[in-house]
Amino acid sequence: MTNPSIFSKTEISLESFKDLLPFFFEEIWEDFKVLKQLDTFKDIEEIRSLAHKLKGSSACYAANLMSANAKALQDYVESNNTEQTEKLINEFEKSIQITQEYAKEYFNI
16 A cells, blocks of 8 residues: 555655654644644634644654644634534544554554
């Protein structure tokens, strides 16, 4: 299974990248747990800030799908629209799962 839209090319060695991925996913899941606990109507600024962090972290690891979903969440809450926030949070969770499964298979981590 190779899917170039999941990860893009990075400038670090493959071995270094593989070594860092478990820490990346650990941090992402910790941040996601915090995101899931926020109230989608009361904690809009915290959701926006965390989505921004998740977008940047994902982009640094070339995790394109995750970065795109975090960006969509960030953009959505920045527009002060909260109706679909929970749906977008769930989409981000799916993108973590997809990316992590791909990493396990492709990078053998």
